[in-house]
Amino acid sequence: AGAPLSGRVAVVTGASSGIGEATAERLAGLGAKVALLARRGERLDALEDRIRARGGVALALPTDVVDREALLATADRVQRELGEVDLVFANAGVQLISSIVDLAVEDWDAQIDLNVKGTMNTVQAFVRSLVSSAERGPADLIVTSSTAAVRHLERFQVYSATKAYQAQLTRLLRMELGRSKVRVSAIEPGMVDTELPDHVTDPAASQLMADLIKEIDVLQPADIAETVAFIASVPRHVNLAEVHILPTEQV
Ligand code: NDP
Numbered sequence: 001a002g003a004p005l006s007g008r009v010a011v012v013t014g015a016s017s018g019i020g021e022a023t024a025e026r027l028a029g030l031g032a033k034v035a036l037l038a039r040r041g042e043r044l045d046a047l048e049d050r051i052r053a054r055g056g057v058a059l060a061l062p063t064d065v066v067d068r069e070a071l072l073a074t075a076d077r078v079q080r081e082l083g084e085v086d087l088v089f090a091n092a093g094v095q096l097i098s099s100i101v102d103l104a105v106e107d108w109d110a111q112i113d114l115n116v117k118g119t120m121n122t123v124q125a126f127v128r129s130l131v132s133s134a135e136r137g138p139a140d141l142i143v144t145s146s147t148a149a150v151r152h153l154e155r156f157q158v159y160s161a162t163k164a165y166q167a168q169l170t171r172l173l174r175m176e177l178g179r180s181k182v183r184v185s186a187i188e189p190g191m192v193d194t195e196l197p198d199h200v201t202d203p204a205a206s207q208l209m210a211d212l213i214k215e216i217d218v219l220q221p222a223d224i225a226e227t228v229a230f231i232a233s234v235p236r237h238v239n240l241a242e243v244h245i246l247p248t249e250q251v
Pocket residue numbers: 013014015016017018019020037038039040041043063064065066091092093094095114144145146147188189190191192193194195196197
């Protein structure tokens with residue numbers, strides 16, 4: 001009882017590392033029951049163990065969110081085992097920056113599949129639960145977009161476009177869902193110290209990211225976790241619709 005998020009049932013996608021992992025841990029620490037989604041099952045199991053060891057409730061559910069049927073099956077399990085979902089953190093994402101003339105078409109597809117279609121699959125799997133939960137209490141759909149959605153960054157073309165898609169999607173979802181008292185939020189972080197740059201296939205682009213991260217004091221996953229927890233904890237009539245959060249030194 002007493003804890004700010006007790007009684008809430010949360011789903012976190014991309015919970016196996018970085019922002020998602022830190023956020024799942026924080027939400028559980030504040031009393032939410034948390035479903036942990038990502039592909040790497042061992043990482044999710046370890047996180048589930050950590051949360052349980054501290055008296056929290058978590059359920060590791062290895063799921064590829066690009067696979068619509070798999071995600072729908074996971075959504076059924078969440079509902080059966082944790083209850084009706086009232087907090088969705090649609091956070092799984094991949095950043096594969098490259099020069100456009102390199103025609104890294106597989107990287108283009110991977111970003112569109114996960115950041116765009118994976119987000120839509122997540123909406124499909126949980127939006128009705130959010131609407132139904134909102135009849136009884138707070139309900140949140142929080143999407144991790146990026147400052148890249150609004151910046152002009154070389155080699156980020158496809159990634160930035162997927163993040164702009166997510167930002168615009170949340171604005172328009174808000175119009176309809178807000179009428180049902182579902183809050184919809186986009187978080188737009190600047191540089192956060194996570195595994196995100198590790199997947200970049202273009203060595204020059206990868207180096208560019210690594211150098212930037214060394215130059216300034218970047219955000220930590222816990223900073224974003226705290227932001228998500230805050231968005232979900234404010235009074236029900238308050239919707240922090242877009243939160244742009246940057247390292248102080250990032251221009
Ligand atoms: P990480 O690479 O650490 O985390 C990405 C997460 O997404 C992992 O848990 C990964 O788990 C999961 N994931 C990848 N593919 C899939 C899939 N098909 N199905 C389910 N889960 C998947 O990076 P971040 O924590 O930084 O990234 C989280 C979000 O933050 C992304 O949307 C990113 O675009 C955004 N962001 C990050 C910024 C940064 O500077 N780090 C800045 C702005 C936005 P697994 O591989 O186990 O599936």
